[in-house]
Amino acid sequence: MAIAPNGIKEIRDRIQPLDLRAMEEAQARLDSLTKPPGSLGKLEAVARQAAGITGEPLPDLSRKAVIVMAGDHGVCEEGISAFPAEVTPQMVLNFLNGGAAVNVLARHAGAEVVCVDIGVNADLSHPGLVSKKIRRGTGNIARGPAMSREEAEAAIAVGYEVVAELAAGGTRVFATGEMGIGNTTPSAALLVALGGLKTEEAVGRGTGIDDARLLHKRSVVERALEANRADPNDALDVLAKLGGLEIAGLVGVILGAAAHRSLVVIDGFISSAAALVAGRLAPECLPYMIASHRSLEQGHGGMLETIGLAPMIHMDMRLGEGTGAVLCFHFLDAAGRIMREMATFESAGVSQA
Incomplete structure (x- = not known):
């Protein structure tokens, strides 16, 4: 089935900006984990991006x-x-x-x-x-x-x-x-x-x-x-x-x-x-x-x-x-596991810098 004459525009209209609130919540979670800030590099970046894309701080990416x-x-x-x-x-x-x-x-x-x-x-x-x-x-x-x-x-x-x-x-x-x-x-x-x-x-x-x-x-x-x-x-x-x-x-x-x-x-x-x-x-x-x-x-x-x-x-x-x-x-699986399974400074009783 071909796209209608305005099909590309209609698709563009359905694409929403990333959810900044979800990204902020994901970042807060990352910053609370027992590691120096940003030390997991691209794993942290993809975790933030996944949150913004899905609108969920901890999205289920198993499928x-x-x-x-x-x-x-x-x-x-x-x-x-x-x-x-x-x-x-x-x-x-x-x-x-x-x-x-x-x-x-x-x-x-x-x-x-x-x-x-x-x-x-x-x-x-x-x-x-x-x-x-x-x-x-x-x-x-x-x-x-x-x-x-x-x-x-x-x-x-x-x-x-x-x-x-x-x-x-x-x-x-x-x-x-x-x-x-x-x-x-x-x-x-x-x-x-x-x-x-x-x-x-x-x-x-x-x-x-x-x-x-x-x-x-x-x-x-x-x-x-x-x-x-x-x-x-x-x-x-x-x-x-x-x-x-x-x-x-x-x-x-x-x-x-x-x-x-x-x-x-x-x-x-x-x-x-x-x-x-x-x-x-x-x-x-x-x-x-x-x-x-x-x-x-x-x-x-x-x-x-x-x-x-x-x-x-x-x-x-x-x-x-x-x-x-x-x-x-x-x-992606690794980033999700980090977000869900890694201990926070509070839960592990570890002092923050």
């Missing part, structure tokens, strides 16, 4: 989900990936059968994996698949637009609706995951178009391409920018012309999480491209984002800086799927 959006890319015709496009549907089935890295890490974190076919260029059938196909892959961005503006809106709507359904069931934490062979190329194009980085700064090795193919990939991104001439002041135009269906779906996930007062943990380069677009469409969603890690992908550091996010960890990861974001679920 967590990683939403893996899957879609194919016409730009694979240009030979920009070390893997063939056929890997996308094969990996979707791997997710659904529980065999991918994100499945392993999600099981360890007690999180649900929700796999969405939003644009895979294959007919997929599985009882666990959320089938929301907009079209069978995008157009080749080196020659024309990835999709129409209406298709981009429809893909955003899919992400929003998936979050809305899960939030209605009590999920409070969402991670952005993706699968789509070739998707570092549109992500790099989005970064150049919206972030102003140079092509050589934004384009990386993706699945592990060699030097010759890296130079070719950069030229493909430059051709895509020239062929589409997207308006940098219109993020939806940039997304439609240069993005991917799974990226657009993740834009909807991020906006949906913010509209439902839920945390959204951003994974790597492709997920951050979605976060960049979401932040331009609705700046109100930015405080609801948590950057999980800094990927080894070439442009990810610049992408995070452009958005204004600081990653929690740097683990030399570059897999995608939502793996880095799910790994950071453990830090």
